[in-house]
Structures are given as C-alpha cells and as structure tokens.
Amino acid sequence: MSLPPGFLDELRSRTSLAQVVGRKVMWDNRKSNQAKGDMWAPCPFHQEKSPSFHVDDRKGFYYCFGCHEKGDALSFVQATENVGFMEAVEILAREAGMTMPSRDPQAQQKADRRGLIAEVTEAAVAWYRMQLRAGSGGAARDYLDGRGLDEAAQERFEIGYAPNARQGAFQALKDKGHAPELIVAAGIASQPDDGGNPYDAFRDRIMFPIRDPRGRCIGFGGRAMDPNARAKYLNSRETELFDKGRALYNHGPAREAAGKGKPLIVAEGYMDVIALDRAGFTASVAPLGTAITESQLQLLWRISDEPVVALDGDRAGLQAALRLIDLALPLLEAGKSLRFCLMPEGQDPDDLIKARGARAMQDLLDSAQPMVNLLWQRETEGRSFDSPERRATLDKSLRSAVARIKDPSLKRHYGQALNDLRFQLFRAPRKGGTWTPSKGRNAPAAPMAQTRASVLAAGAMSDADMRHALILATLCLTPALIDRFERQIEQMAPANPDHARLAGILMATPHRDRDALAEALDRANLTPALETLLNLGHVRIAPWIRTPGDTEKAARCLAEEFAKLAARRGIQNEMTEALEDLDHTDEARLNWRLNHALHARQQADAPKTSDGAAPGEDEGALSRHLRDLIDGKAWVKKTR
Known part of the structure; x- marks a missing residue:
C-alpha cells in the first residue's frame, strides 16, 4: 500500500521518539537532558549496563554507540514490536490520533507532482530574489534599508520582490519550462474563474519564502509596498504543499538553534523573527499571519517544552495571547507549557531591539510570565470583587478554566496556583504573627x-x-x-x-x-x-x-x-435509638435508658468540685423533661 504524500512527514511531526522509546528503556537521568530532548539509556538491542543508546527527540533519530543501531520512530517500532513497516505506521498513527488513509493507487503520481511543485516554488524564490536587485526593486530595497536589513540579512532569509506586473512571475517561470498548471498549483499564479490567462498572485510585494522543517520552500508571505493595499500581508493560498495552519516561519533554523540550547521565541510576524534572529535569538518562529493553531502549538512543543510567546504590546497582542490560553489549556501536560512575554505598549520585538538593544529583549524574556499568571490577569484585570456575588463569579470562571486541563496532576497544581493568587487578592493582613481585621477595599466593616x-x-x-x-x-x-x-x-x-x-x-x-x-x-x-x-x-x-x-x-x-460534646452526642444517639424502639420497648425501660444518658451528660456539663466529682441531679426531673418527647412519639404512632 502506498501512502499519500506528506502522511509520513505529518506522522513523524506528531510523534515523540522519546515517548516511543521510553516504553522500552529506562532513561539515565544523570546523562539525559529532557529539556533539550537529549536522552540516554542502555541499548534495548543488545545487553549492556552503560547508557550508550542516544535519542535526539527534536530531530527524531536514535543511535547506539555500542551496536550502531540507528533509525527513527518507525524503525524502532518495527524492530522492537517485530512488525512490518505498514504495521508500524498503523501503530504510531493510532497513537497520534491520525486516520490511516485508504489505499491510493495514484500515490506515486501524487508524490511526483508534489516534487514538481516544489521545483516551481524554488524557481520562484530565485526569480523574486533577482527582482529585488533589479531596477524595479529600488523602492523595496529602500524600505528594507530603512528597516535595518542589510545585504547579509536579505541573503540569509532569501528576501525578494514581486514586481507590480500582471504576469511577471508567471511568464518568467513559464519561459524556464515550468508547466502553467504547476505554476498555478504552486500558488505563484491564480487562474481566473472565467478561464482566462493566469495572473500573478503577488504583485508589488516584498517576498518572504516559507520553508518546511526539511528546508523545502512550500509557500510565500508577501508584504505590500502600497500603504493603501487591501491586505498588508498576504500568504500563499493553500496548495498541495502549503497549509498555513500547519507551518511556521523559520521552522528549520529555529529547531536547530533550540537544539543547541537557545530559547524558542514565538513572534507575530516575519520582520520580528528576522530582528530577533539578527539580535542573537536564533530560535525564533512566527505563525503565518493568523492566530496559533493546535497543529502549530504541537509543532512548537516538538521544538521546545516551554516556548516563550512574545506578542506586540497592544490590545491585539494581548487578545492573541488570551486566545492562545484557551487553545492551550486542554493540550497542556507535565513538561509542556507556555510562557508569555508582552512587549512595551506600542512596540514589537523589532521596535524594542532597535530602540533599546538585545539586552532589553533578553530582560523581557527573563521575566516572561507563566501561563497561569496570564490566565489570572484575564479573569481579574479591570474588575472589582467587592461583593460575594462577584467573588463567586470569579471562582466559577477559574474553576471552568482549570476543568479544561486533562492532566490530573497539572490540573491540581493549576488549582493551587490560582488559589494562591486569589488569596493575594483577598488576603487579610497579619501583623506580628497575630490576626488583625482586614482593612482592604474588599473587607467588611469591623464590628463595634x-x-x-x-x-x-x-x-x-x-x-x-x-x-x-x-x-x-x-x-x-x-x-x-x-x-x-x-x-x-x-x-x-x-x-x-x-x-x-x-x-x-x-x-x-x-x-x-x-x-x-x-x-x-x-x-x-x-x-x-x-x-x-x-x-x-x-x-x-x-x-x-x-x-x-x-x-x-x-x-x-x-x-x-470534648467530654461535653461527647456526652451530648451520646444522649442524642440514645434518644434517637430509644424513640425509634418505642414500639418494642416498655416505658420503664425507655425511662431508664434516657435518664442514664442524661445523667452522663449532666456529669460532663456540671462544674467539678475540689475532689473532681460533680454534684448529684434529680433523675425524676430528667424523666419529666423527656415526657413530652415520649408522648409525642406515641401520639404519632396512634394517628398513623
């Protein structure tokens, strides 16, 4: 059976090799670095005591320095489960929540077509780069110079320019021998609904190639030169190669840098990523012009256990962070979380680095807030909790948020963290180790x-x-x-x-x-x-x-x-049992039981004399005290 193009790539991106191998080995915690996905264990393929079996979780490969076994998650499952290739695919797909595709006899033809489309996109990268250096790219070069992007940066990120021509890219690629329908399939040109000649999808835009983790160009992002353009940024439309909800800008280089210990930073746009990279924050990525999707979040966690989300310091940036919280809560698990770094008001990472340098950016990253703090800010900022009803509303919203976390341990820790924050909001101040009435704005007035x-x-x-x-x-x-x-x-x-x-x-x-x-x-x-x-x-x-x-x-x-409370519990229990047994117990026996219990209670309640004894009491009076209870029970019995 042939698998459709891209299926194995997606399966590998969704599968953690460390989790797959971890079912068969015991990790050496002294040698392993879980945060970097650098794991060591005794080899499962040959008998040994020393940890010579190495797993690189970020790259998805293993290697044994003893027996020289190597491979990926699929080959590991094949070897350890004694199954064939397709059975290994089915096992991992089931664990990753992916549906096995039906048999596709044309899978090879589709794979070949995707290869041809990839060739078209690579040719487009070269052509856009050439146009930036040509005369028509003068305004674009001036813009990039004004943004501080020198030749080295432009070359590093392969930045190009799409001229303001209806068929510039289409005709150039066609002249190089690429089929018109493949140029359209690659998203470089668009086909009119009326069947007319294709036209360029990007015109008068600075072009940013978007590459997959393997380095293959799968699409483009274009920034309009015209300030009045309908869309400031425009991505390639969805193609057989490009799905913007499953891709990240600068994915491959950022993954490599994160593997060397750099913190993974998630910015909003292409220019932010470039500015961060040039300032030394080389493990930087960006979603492609939209809110982060679940697939993108899983990709981020494959690169780093705790990415830092650096969003613009405006209302839109904060709203994007809050939406991300709702997406992330059900997906959280131990060791997989997010931290948030909000820029100063009106600035993005590019602005901050230009104004105050890389040190200022590093300081903000060092003070990045855990996700639970931003969740708390969302539920409390700008609100007053001066009544029980408002506090109850806060409690309800917090409980609702925590309930979305699936991991029981993480859910418990989130609940405790939110309880601590709630306590800080409503706490009653103590002085010198003694309790004093609260003087806060939410405190009730102290009684006279x-x-x-x-x-x-x-x-x-x-x-x-x-x-x-x-x-x-x-x-x-x-x-x-x-x-x-x-x-x-x-x-x-x-x-x-x-x-x-x-x-x-x-x-x-x-x-x-x-x-x-x-x-x-x-x-x-x-x-x-x-x-x-x-x-x-x-x-x-x-x-x-x-x-x-x-x-x-x-x-x-x-x-x-405690003795008095015990005596009261005793008389209460005795009275309950005695009255329930009234049908089967004569009145003299009932009187004795109740008087005995009341005697014990009065002894516990009475003040003790100097010799520790309690003064006597009138048992007849105690019996009269219970007369109404007994008569009432008997009356109820007669009227049934």
Whole structure:
C-alpha cells in the first residue's frame, strides 16, 4: 500500500521518539537532558549496563554507540514490536490520533507532482530574489534599508520582490519550462474563474519564502509596498504543499538553534523573527499571519517544552495571547507549557531591539510570565470583587478554566496556583504573627467592640457551636495540642461551614506551630473566620485565650469541652435509638435508658468540685423533661 504524500512527514511531526522509546528503556537521568530532548539509556538491542543508546527527540533519530543501531520512530517500532513497516505506521498513527488513509493507487503520481511543485516554488524564490536587485526593486530595497536589513540579512532569509506586473512571475517561470498548471498549483499564479490567462498572485510585494522543517520552500508571505493595499500581508493560498495552519516561519533554523540550547521565541510576524534572529535569538518562529493553531502549538512543543510567546504590546497582542490560553489549556501536560512575554505598549520585538538593544529583549524574556499568571490577569484585570456575588463569579470562571486541563496532576497544581493568587487578592493582613481585621477595599466593616462582646453576638449560636468555637480558637492559639486531641477533632463534625473548614486545616497542617498554621489559614482565606472566633465574648474571656502560652490549662479546657460534646452526642444517639424502639420497648425501660444518658451528660456539663466529682441531679426531673418527647412519639404512632 502506498501512502499519500506528506502522511509520513505529518506522522513523524506528531510523534515523540522519546515517548516511543521510553516504553522500552529506562532513561539515565544523570546523562539525559529532557529539556533539550537529549536522552540516554542502555541499548534495548543488545545487553549492556552503560547508557550508550542516544535519542535526539527534536530531530527524531536514535543511535547506539555500542551496536550502531540507528533509525527513527518507525524503525524502532518495527524492530522492537517485530512488525512490518505498514504495521508500524498503523501503530504510531493510532497513537497520534491520525486516520490511516485508504489505499491510493495514484500515490506515486501524487508524490511526483508534489516534487514538481516544489521545483516551481524554488524557481520562484530565485526569480523574486533577482527582482529585488533589479531596477524595479529600488523602492523595496529602500524600505528594507530603512528597516535595518542589510545585504547579509536579505541573503540569509532569501528576501525578494514581486514586481507590480500582471504576469511577471508567471511568464518568467513559464519561459524556464515550468508547466502553467504547476505554476498555478504552486500558488505563484491564480487562474481566473472565467478561464482566462493566469495572473500573478503577488504583485508589488516584498517576498518572504516559507520553508518546511526539511528546508523545502512550500509557500510565500508577501508584504505590500502600497500603504493603501487591501491586505498588508498576504500568504500563499493553500496548495498541495502549503497549509498555513500547519507551518511556521523559520521552522528549520529555529529547531536547530533550540537544539543547541537557545530559547524558542514565538513572534507575530516575519520582520520580528528576522530582528530577533539578527539580535542573537536564533530560535525564533512566527505563525503565518493568523492566530496559533493546535497543529502549530504541537509543532512548537516538538521544538521546545516551554516556548516563550512574545506578542506586540497592544490590545491585539494581548487578545492573541488570551486566545492562545484557551487553545492551550486542554493540550497542556507535565513538561509542556507556555510562557508569555508582552512587549512595551506600542512596540514589537523589532521596535524594542532597535530602540533599546538585545539586552532589553533578553530582560523581557527573563521575566516572561507563566501561563497561569496570564490566565489570572484575564479573569481579574479591570474588575472589582467587592461583593460575594462577584467573588463567586470569579471562582466559577477559574474553576471552568482549570476543568479544561486533562492532566490530573497539572490540573491540581493549576488549582493551587490560582488559589494562591486569589488569596493575594483577598488576603487579610497579619501583623506580628497575630490576626488583625482586614482593612482592604474588599473587607467588611469591623464590628463595634461593644457588639462583638455582647450576648447578641453569640445568641444565634447553639450550645454545640459555642463549644466548637472555643475548641477551635484554643487549638489555633496552641497548635501543639492538635496531636493530643486528633481523634476528638475528627469526631467534631461542626455544623458551621467555617468551623468545619477550620477543623480540616488543623488536621492537615503538617507542622504544629503557629506560623505554619497562620500560613495555612491565610492560603485557605480563613483568617477572618478565626478573627470572628477570637472576638466572641465567651471565647475572649477564657484565661488561656487572654494570655496564650499556658498549654496545660488549655489542654484541660479542651479535655472538658470534648467530654461535653461527647456526652451530648451520646444522649442524642440514645434518644434517637430509644424513640425509634418505642414500639418494642416498655416505658420503664425507655425511662431508664434516657435518664442514664442524661445523667452522663449532666456529669460532663456540671462544674467539678475540689475532689473532681460533680454534684448529684434529680433523675425524676430528667424523666419529666423527656415526657413530652415520649408522648409525642406515641401520639404519632396512634394517628398513623
């Protein structure tokens, strides 16, 4: 079976050789450099202990310095899986998400045709270069001189000129023996709909050849000399060779430079790439006049794990960056991300380098922001979060963005990073290791002292809520006691959501000291909740709260409060079970069970005497206290 032209090239571009080989070998981390795609391992083809098997992931080739085996991903799969060539293609295509083409008996003819089209584009490169040096190219030469592109730069990037003639390129290539229909197929000329003579696709434009990673010219980009031209930049139309959504300007040279350790920079246009290259940033590429596509993003990640996107310092540049975030989020994985370098207002890389030199460009690249920061900027810039509803909207949009990330580990780290940024936005300042009311613009007004300490402030709290508040406040001021009461904390189950979150933070804090706990509460945005606890009247008057530091007194308090909570849970459980068993239990037995549970609760609640005993209580009174509950249950039973 013959494969259609370009299928294997695309398959190789979508396949990571390091991932394919990594299924069969154990990489030597001391010798390998994953960031550069330079990987070493013991050879899978012969028995050895030293890592002599080398994989160049960027170029897609492997070589063993011991047994001299070499090849690409296809040959590796053939050798290790014991399959034929087409089976290896099918395996890799399936992993790359590509559909195997149906049998094409004309594949060879198509391949030959693509070769002829490539010859036409190469002939066009030479002809455009010649026109730039001719008399008709004078204005174009002046423009390039004004942009600082000397002869060496023009030669390096093969810049040419398309004269303002209807059939200049078409006639010249036809005279050199190229078939008219191939000149049209290459995108050098266009065929009128009425079937008339072809005309040049590019006229009065500076021409930038676009080459694939192998160095073959596949199309052109043309910049208009006329400032009133309908399109400032014009790309070749899509042809059998050229797909602008799957190509990058300066791809091959940038890949080679990135392999030598240069940072990969993604600029917006041809002139930016040329300016960056001349300033020493030789691993620079550009999409072809449109927003970066998914295919282009995958090509970038094949060159470098973390390309730096350098966009123009205007609204359009920022919008392009934000669109790229939406494209990249579902494709992110560990070790594959983006950084963003936004130019100063109104400047592109070419302008910046001319005005301030390569050092200024390097400084901006060094301070490039990770993608999570730009995501945060997009969701928060120019917006106010002075109400719960607005904060909830922010939370929803952030959750929606993070949910698009497929890698579970990366999703978790993004969530944590955004939580930290959210905390910085809404944080309550602390002074000297103590919690103080927030004074930020989003903070609610602090309650008056007389209200804060009043019965009114605690009146809406249940008995259990008040005990939970005292326990949590005590533990926050003496976190060294957390381990001693770990089991009791787990059993608390506070009804108040803030109390429940505080209890969770206490159990999760790895270091039992106040500073570590304070940081954990800050990150969880629970500092205000703790402030509220410390200012409750029944908490504030506790001596171990007024003068923290007496650990033993605090421990005795916690033991008593936990005992009271346990007794309440006991009576509640006993009452629930007893009332549910009313159909099967006589009233005397029921009275005994409930009185026994209430006795235990009152012993826990009663103040201790000097000998540690609690005063007695009237069990008959306790029985009368439950009469209504029992009668109510019986009444419900009779009315069913």
